[in-house]
Amino acid sequence: MSGTVISARAFSARTALQLAMFFTLAFLLFACDDGTGPALVRQVVVEPGATSMQVGDHVTYSARALDERGQDIEGRNVEWSTTDEALATVSADGVVTGLSAGTVSVRAIIDGKTGATSLLVVAAPVATIEIQPAPVNLVLGESRKLVAIARDSVGRVLTGRTTTWASSNPAVVSVDDGGRVTAAQYGSAEVSSSVEDRTVSVVVSVAPAAVATVAISPSSFVIEIGEQKQLQVIARDVSGSELKGRDVLWSVDDGTVSVTQDGVVTGIRKGSVTVFASIEGVSGDVGGTIVNPPPYAFDLVYYRLDPYGQSELLVLDISNGSGPTRINADAVSRAPSPSPDGSRVAFAVSMDDLGTGTRVDDIYAVDRSGMNLKRLTSDDGFDDWPAWSPVGGLIAYQHFEPEGRADIWMMKDDGSGHTNLTSEMMADGFRSTPAWTRDGKRIAFSQRVNDFSGTSSSIWVMRADGSEKRQLTSTESAFDISPTWSPDGSRVAFIRYYGQEPDITILDMNSGTTTRIPFPGIDANPSWSPDGKLIAFTSGMALYTMHPDGSNVRLRTADPSWGGGAGPAWINKY
Numbered sequence: 001m002s003g004t005v006i007s008a009r010a011f012s013a014r015t016a017l018q019l020a021m022f023f024t025l026a027f028l029l030f031a032c033d034d035g036t037g038p039a040l041v042r043q044v045v046v047e048p049g050a051t052s053m054q055v056g057d058h059v060t061y062s063a064r065a066l067d068e069r070g071q072d073i074e075g076r077n078v079e080w081s082t083t084d085e086a087l088a089t090v091s092a093d094g095v096v097t098g099l100s101a102g103t104v105s106v107r108a109i110i111d112g113k114t115g116a117t118s119l120l121v122v123a124a125p126v127a128t129i130e131i132q133p134a135p136v137n138l139v140l141g142e143s144r145k146l147v148a149i150a151r152d153s154v155g156r157v158l159t160g161r162t163t164t165w166a167s168s169n170p171a172v173v174s175v176d177d178g179g180r181v182t183a184a185q186y187g188s189a190e191v192s193s194s195v196e197d198r199t200v201s202v203v204v205s206v207a208p209a210a211v212a213t214v215a216i217s218p219s220s221f222v223i224e225i226g227e228q229k230q231l232q233v234i235a236r237d238v239s240g241s242e243l244k245g246r247d248v249l250w251s252v253d254d255g256t257v258s259v260t261q262d263g264v265v266t267g268i269r270k271g272s273v274t275v276f277a278s279i280e281g282v283s284g285d286v287g288g289t290i291v292n293p294p295p296y297a298f299d300l301v302y303y304r305l306d307p308y309g310q311s312e313l314l315v316l317d318i319s320n321g322s323g324p325t326r327i328n329a330d331a332v333s334r335a336p337s338p339s340p341d342g343s344r345v346a347f348a349v350s351m352d353d354l355g356t357g358t359r360v361d362d363i364y365a366v367d368r369s370g371m372n373l374k375r376l377t378s379d380d381g382f383d384d385w386p387a388w389s390p391v392g393g394l395i396a397y398q399h400f401e402p403e404g405r406a407d408i409w410m411m412k413d414d415g416s417g418h419t420n421l422t423s424e425m426m427a428d429g430f431r432s433t434p435a436w437t438r439d440g441k442r443i444a445f446s447q448r449v450n451d452f453s454g455t456s457s458s459i460w461v462m463r464a465d466g467s468e469k470r471q472l473t474s475t476e477s478a479f480d481i482s483p484t485w486s487p488d489g490s491r492v493a494f495i496r497y498y499g500q501e502p503d504i505t506i507l508d509m510n511s512g513t514t515t516r517i518p519f520p521g522i523d524a525n526p527s528w529s530p531d532g533k534l535i536a537f538t539s540g541m542a543l544y545t546m547h548p549d550g551s552n553v554r555l556r557t558a559d560p561s562w563g564g565g566a567g568p569a570w571i572n573k574y
Helices: 002-036
Strands: 043-047 051-054 058-060 062-066 079-082 088-090 095-098 102-110 113-122 128-132 136-139 143-145 147-151 163-167 173-175 180-183 187-195 198-207 213-217 220-224 228-230 232-236 249-252 257-259 264-267 271-279 282-291 298-305 311-316 325-327 333-338 344-352 359-367 382-388 394-400 406-412 430-436 442-451 454-463 480-485 491-498 501-508 514-517 523-528 535-539 542-546 566-572
Touching (some): 128 187, 147 163, 163 173
Parallel strands (some): 220 282
Antiparallel strands (some): 143 180, 382 394
């Protein structure tokens, strides 16, 4: 009984102590919760939760402080931060700004407790592209750097994007990977810039730079009458850069020379001249002197065809630059060939005889003075291309019979003793343009043939009596006409058609090789001078001479008032 009483007392004392401690703790807790003391932060929640935003956007975050019961605690200070400020920053008010693409944590610290949330920052898509400058105006050869500015849907500039450049016409305007455009030629082109799925273009126009100076090269010149000289013009802009492709207007201050719009001057008569070149209103000039050609032992006899179809014989002294003199042989004369001493000229005539009404196509001869006209042929048919032998008083010529056969004939220079030298050759061959060697022993001529394969022509040679005929050039690969001998008989110059371009070609009789001498225009009627120094020929109805190697080409009918010329032959001064 007494043991029980003791135990009850002991229990009551211990219980009372425990109760006292409990009520004391409860009092303290209730005192904090009812505002009488600070609550403890047990958790920090950052809102919104995991989310995403575009670079450049702003998102406002908030932080909730919770007690141990999950109740909000108000009025506590928040410290904001991000785990990578290169990706996003956060202000003291919780405003987050996206800076570059990536994933970052946004953190809030309240009373030592930390809350965080995940943020995905993504690149903003390109909405618009702007090229600066625009439009673009360049001068030829100029370069300029273009810049493509990409923006998002709210107009923010986007950086770090790959830009692709292209030109609609690289021949006019080229563009490199960095956006530098270069003007290559006149015109315009669209230069485009592409960023992601967006493309925009700008027009780039190329205009010629303004001409500041015009200079002519060479700075002066001296040429002979009939000599041609190519002048070059150099235009520069204000920076001194050379300008190409500009139209040039050439002119001269008098008629001492002529000038083409390609800048080729030709001496017409002795004197001095100023040649002008003008480009877009800016001019340059050059002075020139024209001199007589060096003395030459021979003159040229030729015929001139006027616009009305009349032709007359003329003699030109190529040494003194004076105009030609006329041989009084009527206006129906062509293809002259002088006698060895130059006192007479044989020539072909084509006309209707006014007295009898008959057709005349015959060979005549006349003194160089125009006196003592004599008819040398009168047979039916067509006589042409007389060739006076350098020795022996003979004339070879072409006789074209009415039935169509054409042969080389021979006669004495008084018109007697007509002989067909090619009678045994093929009947349908067309033989023409006889030419003597200087020793009078051989005659070259051309023969044209028409067969199933087409029309061809070759050069032949025979002795003066018509014997020992042989073909010099092949009809299979060429069309060859109008032979003329070098004085020593070692070479023959003739006209060979290269397609539609006939040029003088020289055959070496020893080796059989040929050499072409190209010259612009339609070349015809070559004639080798007696001293071997020059070959006269016709091109574009004008008379030229050149060295046998094709050099030193001279226009001999230089003055337009002299008219043209064809069928040249060399004649002794008389």
